[in-house]
Amino acid sequence: QVLGDRHGHLLHLFERECSIQRNNQKVIEEAPAPHLDAGRRSALHAHALAVAGAVGYDSAGTVEFIHDSESGETFFLEMNTRLQVEHPVTEMMTGIDLVEWQLRVAAGESLPFAQADIRCEGCAIEARVCAENPAENFRPETGTVLLYREPVGPGVRVDSGVAAASVIAPYYDSLLAKVVVHADDRATCARSLAMALDDFVLMGVGTNLAFLADIVRRPEFTQPLSTRFLERAFPDGWRMSLHDDEIETIAAAVSQILALESATAGTASPWQSLGAWRVLHNAGQPGATAVQLEDEAGVVRRLSVSYARSASRARGHFRVDGFGAKATALARMQANELVLEIGDSTRRYHVAVEADRIMLAGGGRHRTWKRLSRWTQALAGAGSAAQKGTGVVASMPGAVTAVHTTAGARVKAGEVLILLEAMKMIQSLTAPIGGTVLSVRCRVGDTVKGGDILIEIETEEEPA
Numbered sequence: 001q002v003l004g005d006r007h008g009h010l011l012h013l014f015e016r017e018c019s020i021q022r023n024n025q026k027v028i029e030e031a032p033a034p035h036l037d038a039g040r041r042s043a044l045h046a047h048a049l050a051v052a053g054a055v056g057y058d059s060a061g062t063v064e065f066i067h068d069s070e071s072g073e074t075f076f077l078e079m080n081t082r083l084q085v086e087h088p089v090t091e092m093m094t095g096i097d098l099v100e101w102q103l104r105v106a107a108g109e110s111l112p113f114a115q116a117d118i119r120c121e122g123c124a125i126e127a128r129v130c131a132e133n134p135a136e137n138f139r140p141e142t143g144t145v146l147l148y149r150e151p152v153g154p155g156v157r158v159d160s161g162v163a164a165a166s167v168i169a170p171y172y173d174s175l176l177a178k179v180v181v182h183a184d185d186r187a188t189c190a191r192s193l194a195m196a197l198d199d200f201v202l203m204g205v206g207t208n209l210a211f212l213a214d215i216v217r218r219p220e221f222t223q224p225l226s227t228r229f230l231e232r233a234f235p236d237g238w239r240m241s242l243h244d245d246e247i248e249t250i251a252a253a254v255s256q257i258l259a260l261e262s263a264t265a266g267t268a269s270p271w272q273s274l275g276a277w278r279v280l281h282n283a284g285q286p287g288a289t290a291v292q293l294e295d296e297a298g299v300v301r302r303l304s305v306s307y308a309r310s311a312s313r314a315r316g317h318f319r320v321d322g323f324g325a326k327a328t329a330l331a332r333m334q335a336n337e338l339v340l341e342i343g344d345s346t347r348r349y350h351v352a353v354e355a356d357r358i359m360l361a362g363g364g365r366h367r368t369w370k371r372l373s374r375w376t377q378a379l380a381g382a383g384s385a386a387q388k389g390t391g392v393v394a395s396m397p398g399a400v401t402a403v404h405t406t407a408g409a410r411v412k413a414g415e416v417l418i419l420l421e422a423m424k425m426i427q428s429l430t431a432p433i434g435g436t437v438l439s440v441r442c443r444v445g446d447t448v449k450g451g452d453i454l455i456e457i458e459t460e461e462e463p464a
Contacts (some may be wrong), residue, residue: 029086174423209364246392259353398422
């Protein structure tokens with residue numbers, strides 16, 4: 001980071017490490033760079049000043065380099081003659097407001113401090129919170145922010161461009177907010193950042209909050225960083241913890257039962273207020289309610305929810321059968337907050353139960369399930385190309401940038417047929433089967449919605 005004025009003063013404000021990237025875009029940034037030796041660090045500062053000085057630079061700017069850890073060589077990439085997304089880590093580490101001084105030197109003021117006056121204090125790390133699904137190759141997410149609550153605490157800073165009721169459309173960059181933490185040392189900073197990401201509540205649109213928290217908790221984060229960090233830390237791609245998936249699905253199922261009871265309280269008939277129950281050998285004991293939920297990946301979970309004991313109904317003791325096992329949970333719902341206790345684990349979630357879906361946010365994660373019944377599944381039918389697996393379906397809302405086939409063409413399974421762009425991301429849509437293209441329902445430049453069928457394919461008949 002460099003800063004100059006029109007009076008011949010040119011200074012550096014140390015360096016930032018930005019190697020952790022996905023799709024060539026930065027994910028985590030920090031200052032100072034944790035794994036540089038003193039000699040190389042000083043050389044980088046000198047090189048940056050030389051580049052800026054050669055053009056008489058008089059503003060805030062960034063000189064970027066890439067370091068080859070195998071050869072030990074460092075190469076100049078480019079100079080960004082502006083502030084960058086990650087400038088807050090430099091501000092928190094040095095205590096200098098870069099936005100203020102960029103404006104003041106542009107107005108002709110002279111920098112009042114010298115290089116020796118600038119101190120590098122502690123460590124600062126920034127995480128970019130984006131509307132995307134990291135478990136689905138960082139597919140962009142859209143929607144409306146229903147609930148928004150920023151984390152707070154010592155050394156925590158949040159720069160955000162959204163709030164409750166903000167509409168996240170596919171036409172802009174997916175960046176929603178930046179969470180920055182400053183601490184005395186890197187280990188403390190990473191722990192505090194992970195906790196801040198866990199405490200960030202952003203409901204209504206999918207985000208990468210849990211993915212970011214996983215990054216700074218990984219053992220690889222303590223080792224020398226590289227642009228291959230994600231493929232080394234998550235060689236099979238990032239996935240949510242199975243244990244967390246189970247607990248969150250149980251939370252969603254219990255929330256559905258509690259929301260139904262809350263909605264009918266005081267108005268239900270005695271038969272409704274008794275809940276599901278049977279007369280035979282379980283006479284007088286509440287029966288089980290079947291709950292079917294479909295997650296973001298289209299996986300349907302079938303759970304059976306009942307009160308653990310008839311006397312515990314008011315206290316919220318539930319028995320949940322699912323995932324091949326039984327779990328006993330204590331659940332309490334106040335307003336839109338659910339407290340769920342399973343074994344030694346206590347989780348707090350913000351919950352929204354709507355007619356067709358359940359949304360849950362907590363621990364840095366946002367989940368959405370469709371509420372299903374055998375009737376809705378039957379009505380959905382099995383006749384569409386998407387359900388039969390014979391159609392190319394838009395994986396996200398976006399703009400069609402390329403169509404590589406026409407009606408009547410023969411295609412192979414896995415062949416790229418359409419390119420779709422949204423939020424600076426390109427998705428390649430491939431043929432799910434081999435066969436003949438029946439119809440192409442889009443053209444280059446069209447804006448489509450997630451779930452739209454863009455191409456229909458007629459599968460080849462198996463030989464007799």
